[in-house]
Amino acid sequence: MTSTNTEVLGLFIGVCGLLTLLTVFGEVLRARLDKGHENPVIETFMTRVRSWWAIVILFTLALIAGTGGIIVLFAFASFAALREFLTLTNKRRADHLALALGFFVVLPLQYLFVGLGWQALYTVFIPVYVFLMLPIVSALRGNSDRFLIRVAETQWALMITVFCMSHVPALLMIDVAGYPDDRGVLLIAFLIMVVQIGDLLDFFFGRRIGKTRIIPNLSAKTWEGMACGVACAAIIGGLLAWMTPFGIFGAAAMAGLASTVGMFGNLVFAAIKADRGVKDWSHLIPGQGGFVDQLDSVIFAAPIFYHITQLIWG
Amino acid sequence: MSLPRKFAARFVGLAIALFARFITAVRADWQGIEPINKQRVYFANHVSNADMPMIWSCMPPNIRRDVRPVAAADYWLKNKLRAFVGPEVFNCVLVDRRPEARDANHDPMQNILDALDDGSSLIISPKGNRNMTNDPLLPFKSGLYNMGKARPDVDLVPTWIANVTEIMPKGEVIPLPLICTVTFGAPIHVAPDESKDDFLKRASAALVGLAPKDVRL
Numbered sequence: 109m110t111s112t113n114t115e116v117l118g119l120f121i122g123v124c125g126l127l128t129l130l131t132v133f134g135e136v137l138r139a140r141l142d143k144g145h146e147n148p149v150i151e152t153f154m155t156r157v158r159s160w161w162a163i164v165i166l167f168t169l170a171l172i173a174g175t176g177g178i179i180v181l182f183a184f185a186s187f188a189a190l191r192e193f194l195t196l197t198n199k200r201r202a203d204h205l206a207l208a209l210g211f212f213v214v215l216p217l218q219y220l221f222v223g224l225g226w227q228a229l230y231t232v233f234i235p236v237y238v239f240l241m242l243p244i245v246s247a248l249r250g251n252s253d254r255f256l257i258r259v260a261e262t263q264w265a266l267m268i269t270v271f272c273m274s275h276v277p278a279l280l281m282i283d284v285a286g287y288p289d290d291r292g293v294l295l296i297a298f299l300i301m302v303v304q305i306g307d308l309l310d311f312f313f314g315r316r317i318g319k320t321r322i323i324p325n326l327s328a329k330t331w332e333g334m335a336c337g338v339a340c341a342a343i344i345g346g347l348l349a350w351m352t353p354f355g356i357f358g359a360a361a362m363a364g365l366a367s368t369v370g371m372f373g374n375l376v377f378a379a380i381k382a383d384r385g386v387k388d389w390s391h392l393i394p395g396q397g398g399f400v401d402q403l404d405s406v407i408f409a410a411p412i413f414y415h416i417t418q419l420i421w422g
Numbered sequence: 423m424s425l426p427r428k429f430a431a432r433f434v435g436l437a438i439a440l441f442a443r444f445i446t447a448v449r450a451d452w453q454g455i456e457p458i459n460k461q462r463v464y465f466a467n468h469v470s471n472a473d474m475p476m477i478w479s480c481m482p483p484n485i486r487r488d489v490r491p492v493a494a495a496d497y498w499l500k501n502k503l504r505a506f507v508g509p510e511v512f513n514c515v516l517v518d519r520r521p522e523a524r525d526a527n528h529d530p531m532q533n534i535l536d537a538l539d540d541g542s543s544l545i546i547s548p549k550g551n552r553n554m555t556n557d558p559l560l561p562f563k564s565g566l567y568n569m570g571k572a573r574p575d576v577d578l579v580p581t582w583i584a585n586v587t588e589i590m591p592k593g594e595v596i597p598l599p600l601i602c603t604v605t606f607g608a609p610i611h612v613a614p615d616e617s618k619d620d621f622l623k624r625a626s627a628a629l630v631g632l633a634p635k636d637v638r639l
Binding site for chain 2: 187188191192194195199201204205207208211212390391392
């Protein structure tokens with residue numbers, strides 16, 4: 109077993125400890141209820157914890173499987189997220205072929221390019237080639253009704269769910285001096301952990317001390333909760349610096365940045381959901397809505413995290 | 423049906439359900455009824471060939487076992503593959519839509535009532551809200567009324583299937599993997615002195631009422 113795998117297992121055990129605590133906490137709350145009663149908040153919490161268990165186990169298996177496992181896992185998450193996103197967008201029959209190409213050609217190609225490490229291609233493939241080619245396919249089929257809206261929505265869907273998401277596994281491809289290649293999986297674990305823990309604590313502090321809503325009628329997020337969440341993410345990032353090539357202060361700064369971007373990303377998704385009149389992107393993950401709900405902040409943070417890592421340490 | 427053939431039919435059925443789940447993440451939303459094994463006629467908005475398999479796929483196995491889609495004989499008997507999938511995998515009740523092709527003892531409504539008397543549930547597509555009057559090509563529309571009249575104990579369940587037009591528009595070959603939701607509403611029955619038109623209006627209103635509010639432009 110490689111040293112990286114040992115560290116992944118160590119992390120896994122740590123996270124399992126945390127989840128066990130949360131599970132016990134929920135079970136204790138449940139047990140204190142009178143017989144036959146049910147508290148919806150506790151039930152939601154427990155459904156979420158159960159989903160978290162599944163995600164952590166799946167994610168750890170992918171990390172241990174290495175590059176291939178991670179790419180397949182995120183390609184599948186991209187597929188599920190793209191499906192949720194495009195279910196809500198404007199489309200006409202004329203877009204059918206373009207959308208099919210998005211699912212069955214663009215998405216696999218993007219992950220193939222990432223897997224091959226062709227950085228010059230995977231960073232421009234969607235924003236340049238796909239953005240120019242797909243509208244041609246739609247236009248050739250001759251329906252100009254709300255053409256720009258249809259094209260823009262399809263492109264945003266691909267940008268968010270395929271391009272941005274593929275930047276998580278793309279972290280494996282960055283060469284950092286003095287940071288062995290196989291430790292890339294730890295960098296991915298770092299990004300996801302700091303962003304998700306920041307979100308969790310933003311939620312917690314938002315409930316406790318949050319007063320000023322950032323967008324009052326759209327999202328429960330508050331400036332106070334967000335500040336605490338980002339600060340905690342930075343502290344945890346500093347503590348997890350051993351996983352990264354950044355050093356303690358670098359890791360704290362990167363964690364704070366990723367968490368901030370992620371939280372604003374969350375607001376963007378709240379705006380899209382409000383516009384479409386839905387509460388969740390789908391019902392695929394029990395207790396948490398869909399894949400986009402689960403991954404929204406990581407999706408937003410990933411490309412920025414990737415490029416800053418590349419710029420400063422690459 | 424021989425045993426290996428039965429086995430093959432079950433296996434293909436499972437594969438179709440899995441495929442439908444993988445592609446469209448098809449989900450049942452039981453709004454008006456519980457997913458229990460009770461005799462029902464599920465009547466759905468019909469938009470493409472993909473919708474009956476969708477409804478069928480999202481049903482739990484205990485319901486699926488006893489449910490029989492009512493389908494067009496001229497479509498499902500066209501070649502050997504269809505003749506296997508339609509009558510054997512989906513266990514369709516076949517009715518011929520072309521009066522001139524029916525032989526003397528083929529009465530579509532009698533086939534349907536026989537299936538109900540066997541205890542099966544049915545899935546039918548009464549073909550939406552367009553002009554249905556006395557059109558020989560669309561016998562199911564008044565068929566729903568006749569069924570409800572002839573077997574008043576059976577629940578008639580409106581079943582709205584969302585998104586299939588976009589998943590598989592007519593004439594396209596590749597299905598788009600968009601999320602498909604099948605909503606089951608509250609059952610209705612033909613009232614004792616209700617006219618056919620009144621009932622059909624009420625039935626189609628119950629069905630349309632399940633459609634998600636379209637918030638798009």
